[in-house]
Amino acid sequence: MIKLNNVSLVFQGGSVALSNITTTINDSEFIYLVGHSGSGKSSLLKVLYKEFEATKGEIEVAGLDVIELPKWKLPLLRRKLGIVTQEPQLLENRTAFENIAFALEVMGADNQEIDAKTNTLLELVDIVENAYKYPNQLSGGEQTRVSIARALANNPMILLCDEPTGNLDPDLSIQIVSLLEKINRAGTTVIMATHDSSIVNRRKKRVLELSNGKLIRDELEGSYITN
Amino acid sequence: MNKLTYVAKNAMLNMRRSPLIVFATIIAVLVSSFLVFTTLSARSIVENNTIRWQNGVHVVVFLDDRVTTTAHKQLQESLESYPEVRTVDYFTKAEAAEEFKALFNDQPELLSEVDFAILPSSLRVNLNNPSDYQLILERMDGNPAVKEIRTSGEAIERLLNLTNTLVVSATSFAFLIGFAAFILIVNTLRLAAYSKKKEIKIMRLVGASATYIRLPFIFEAVFESLIGTSIAVGLGWALIEYSKGSIVSDSIFDITISDNYLIYLTLLLLLSSLIFGLIASFVGIRKVIND
Numbered sequence: 001m002i003k004l005n006n007v008s009l010v011f012q013g014g015s016v017a018l019s020n021i022t023t024t025i026n027d028s029e030f031i032y033l034v035g036h037s038g039s040g041k042s043s044l045l046k047v048l049y050k051e052f053e054a055t056k057g058e059i060e061v062a063g064l065d066v067i068e069l070p071k072w073k074l075p076l077l078r079r080k081l082g083i084v085t086q087e088p089q090l091l092e093n094r095t096a097f098e099n100i101a102f103a104l105e106v107m108g109a110d111n112q113e114i115d116a117k118t119n120t121l122l123e124l125v126d127i128v129e130n131a132y133k134y135p136n137q138l139s140g141g142e143q144t145r146v147s148i149a150r151a152l153a154n155n156p157m158i159l160l161c162d163e164p165t166g167n168l169d170p171d172l173s174i175q176i177v178s179l180l181e182k183i184n185r186a187g188t189t190v191i192m193a194t195h196d197s198s199i200v201n202r203r204k205k206r207v208l209e210l211s212n213g214k215l216i217r218d219e220l221e222g223s224y225i226t227n
Numbered sequence: 228m229n230k231l232t233y234v235a236k237n238a239m240l241n242m243r244r245s246p247l248i249v250f251a252t253i254i255a256v257l258v259s260s261f262l263v264f265t266t267l268s269a270r271s272i273v274e275n276n277t278i279r280w281q282n283g284v285h286v287v288v289f290l291d292d293r294v295t296t297t298a299h300k301q302l303q304e305s306l307e308s309y310p311e312v313r314t315v316d317y318f319t320k321a322e323a324a325e326e327f328k329a330l331f332n333d334q335p336e337l338l339s340e341v342d343f344a345i346l347p348s349s350l351r352v353n354l355n356n357p358s359d360y361q362l363i364l365e366r367m368d369g370n371p372a373v374k375e376i377r378t379s380g381e382a383i384e385r386l387l388n389l390t391n392t393l394v395v396s397a398t399s400f401a402f403l404i405g406f407a408a409f410i411l412i413v414n415t416l417r418l419a420a421y422s423k424k425k426e427i428k429i430m431r432l433v434g435a436s437a438t439y440i441r442l443p444f445i446f447e448a449v450f451e452s453l454i455g456t457s458i459a460v461g462l463g464w465a466l467i468e469y470s471k472g473s474i475v476s477d478s479i480f481d482i483t484i485s486d487n488y489l490i491y492l493t494l495l496l497l498l499s500s501l502i503f504g505l506i507a508s509f510v511g512i513r514k515v516i517n518d
Contacts, residue, residue, distance in 0.1 A: 078434035
């Protein structure tokens with residue numbers, strides 16, 4: 001569960017990124033976070049995984065008080081989350097398999113576990129055939145799939161996706177969204193930031209809309225209505 | 228175990244990418260540690276020698292033979308009463324002659340020409356603190372029983388001053404080179420960390436702890452530092468062993484230094500290089516890790 005209570009984020013210099021956001025996201029929900037560029041979508045995701053420190057308010061993520069969480073305990077929070085950024089952030093000198101395995105490797109998993117889990121994830125995101133290709137040999141959609149698989153490597157309770165379809169054509173975007181829904185059906189809470197109205201309107205999921213850092217809409221079965 | 232493998236593998240990978248910088252770093256650490264090791268060892272050797280000398284005679288008061296032996300006895304008693312004096316031995320003219328013969332027994336011509344009657348009796352004074360020889364000179368000034376005074380304290384003092392100057396200069400120089408080594412390590416790690424910025428970012432995102440992210444860099448810095456220091460210490464030990472059999476050992480100095488002191492010095496340097504590596508790695512990657 002994620003709870004936000006009057007959360008604000010003001011950058012140095014006074015620019016307001018988030019203003020008094022209050023909402024609750026239940027376990028296993030699928031949320032579309034929509035809004036124009038600069039509306040605060042990425043900032044909201046970043047305060048959830050404490051890349052940005054909220055200026056005020058209360059944030060609870062998977063039972064952890066994010067605001068009070070000391071820096072040295074940050075890994076505890078990150079291990080409960082899977083994070084997918086707009087740029088897939090893959091390591092160029094590693095294959096798709098190795099990029100996914102990397103997340104397990106740095107968490108200290110043994111080789112047997114790394115192999116088994118990475119293969120399962122490759123199947124889940126449907127890139128088994130491209131497992132031993134390097135990022136520059138993969139399409140944008142495939143790179144995003146690898147990035148999602150890596151985010152899922154440590155069995156996160158919540159998957160935070162920051163415009164994962166931002167650089168993809170509509171067909172590939174639909175495939176990625178279908179993949180995220182599949183992951184959501186398995187019990188993982190998914191929050192996906194997007195400004196792609198076609199996806200949101202088709203899928204009929206809960207929508208949180210931000211504008212100038214304010215939460216202006218929160219509705220189930222919502223559509224993308226900002227103009 | 229897997230984590231340890233990861234750390235060692237990544238540290239070695241970093242070092243393989245910039246072998247020249249790694250080599251320069253090790254050399255700088257080596258020179259710095261070698262200077263510290265050799266100067267501290269040299270100081271210990273000089274101290275051992277001066278302690279030996281200091282246990283000997285510090286002031287020789289040659290007595291005027293025209294004065295009565297009672298006056299000599301009184302002078303000995305007053306010397307013994309001074310707090311800075313440890314012992315006073317009376318050396319008769321006959322004993323002085325015996326000593327002279329022993330010292331120059333390889334020069335029979337000289338011995339045949341010397342009139343031993345001119346050798347004065349003397350009081351040989353051992354001080355609690357050899358640097359107090361000036362006090363004795365002052366106290367004996369104008370005493371009619373005294374013919375001449377000679378001291379060894381001044382020579383010892385000069386030698387100790389020279390040694391201390393040498394130690395301070397060499398240690399300062401060692402610190403300067405050590406600082407250069409520190410900058411080299413910091414820069415090497417910073418470059419390595421920047422080249423792995425993306426990797427570090429991903430590690431942070433998936434929940435790797437800061438310590439775990441730092442470990443390969445810490446390993447690298449400590450490894451370079453320990454290798455340099457180990458070679459320096461090895462060379463230092465070899466130099467001391469070599470010096471023991473050298474001409475220096477036969478002439479001025481007795482190259483004696485206890486194994487315990489050398490072991491202490493070795494451990495101290497290794498521990499210092501460990502701390503040095505830890506601090507260098509902390510400074511080197513702090514910015515990249517916190518970005």
